[in-house]
Every structure is written in structure tokens, then in C-alpha cells.
Amino acid sequence: MSPSGRKEALAAITAEVVGCRRCPRLVAWREEVAAHPRPAYRGEVYWGRPIPGFGDPGARVVVAGLAPAAHGGNRTGRIFTGDRSGDWLFRALHRAGFANQPHSVSADDGLRLRGAWVSAAVRCAPPANKPTVEERDACAPYLVRELAVLEPAVIVVLGSFAYEAAWRTLRELGVSLPAPRPRFGHGVEVSTGGPVVVCSFHPSQQNTFTGKLTEPMLDGIFLRARELAGLKRPAGR
Numbered sequence: 001m002s003p004s005g006r007k008e009a010l011a012a013i014t015a016e017v018v019g020c021r022r023c024p025r026l027v028a029w030r031e032e033v034a035a036h037p038r039p040a041y042r043g044e045v046y047w048g049r050p051i052p053g054f055g056d057p058g059a060r061v062v063v064a065g066l067a068p069a070a071h072g073g074n075r076t077g078r079i080f081t082g083d084r085s086g087d088w089l090f091r092a093l094h095r096a097g098f099a100n101q102p103h104s105v106s107a108d109d110g111l112r113l114r115g116a117w118v119s120a121a122v123r124c125a126p127p128a129n130k131p132t133v134e135e136r137d138a139c140a141p142y143l144v145r146e147l148a149v150l151e152p153a154v155i156v157v158l159g160s161f162a163y164e165a166a167w168r169t170l171r172e173l174g175v176s177l178p179a180p181r182p183r184f185g186h187g188v189e190v191s192t193g194g195p196v197v198v199c200s201f202h203p204s205q206q207n208t209f210t211g212k213l214t215e216p217m218l219d220g221i222f223l224r225a226r227e228l229a230g231l232k233r234p235a236g237r
Contacts, residue, residue: 006058026126034046034048034074047107049124061226062155062156064121067125068124079118091215099116121140144169147173147195155196155198163199176194198221
């Protein structure tokens, strides 16, 4: 697919994602949260809709998370933006040479990605950050279509939920997969008939506050992803 064709295809997926109302529970929750902002965000107009993927249409690396945060992406309108998980993620992407800046606070903050695309298994903020299996499956076609357009060399999955979603997506795309499926673990790499899947713990507060995931650990994931994707390391790394 040509670069212009890829941009058009991704724009079409974005338009469908933003207008999606497939899951009544998620629609109700995202809109309830948007109608009652946290005190810290009082006065802000929340996005309150599904969150599309974001990044470079020519990406060699796709990063897949779980779902938007209620007061992060659901507020700002951009995946992993405006919450502490996103702070960790985009700092790491910047250090690895995938982002032009280390912060992601709003959809118009000037952030640009180079060689990377960030997406999620579920596009609406779920109650308690726990989407149902039915909600995951209803959202699955969006990730399938994104990966079909992008054809990445590497998929970095943030957490076991994203690993499961990516596995199902690759199977749907007809990619040859090893059997049995390797168990999820930080730093696990899985070669497939398509992209290499690289596993990372999710940069949630539960993991970062306890030291289960450290910045050097996350940096190692994205530097390895660059290597697997055939991209040069950033200067000084």
C-alpha cells in the first residue's frame, strides 16, 4: 500500500472508531465520566468517545495497550495521554527515538511519533479498567484492520490482556503462530509468520510504584523493538 493509501485507510478506521457505540456498558461509562470530571480537571471538556490509534502511518513498531484511562485518554482524546501510564510510555518512546518529546498531556501538545503507532485492545475507557471478553471481541476488528494496513515488523504488547488481544488479531489475519502459545512475561519475544511480538509489563501505577516495572526495563523493550524492526538506535543509546 502506498503512503497516501495507508494514511487514507487509517483515517477511515479512525472515523469509525470515534463514532463507535457497539458496547452499551462502555458508552454509558465513558459518557458518565465525561459528565462528571475529577476536581483537578473541572472546567475541561472531556473527549468522552472511543480513542483511535495514534502515530506514524509508516510505523515499523506498533504498541498495543489495554484500554484508555477514564481521566486520561477519555479526557484528552488521545491514547495514553494525560495519565501516569502515558507519562511512562511516552518518556520511554522519546528516549528510544520514537517520539519528538517526552510528554503527552493533550491532543494538541505537538507530540509526534516516528516509526511507531500506539493503539489498544479496547478503545473506550472501561469501569475499573476491566473490559469484558465481549467488549474486547467487539473492538477486535479495529486492531485487525490497523495491523493489516500498517504491516509492522514488531508489536510491543503492554500487559497480558494486550498480549491475548494481539494473538487473536494475528490469528484473524492468518499469521502463522507457534503452538503452544508462549507464556506472557516481561521481555518475552515471540517470532511469528509476521511481526515479532515483544512482551512488556504494563506501565500502570501498580507496576511502576512497586518497582515491578522500572524505566530501564521499559527502555530495554523499546530499544530491542528498534533492533528487531531494523531501525538504528538513537544517538547516545
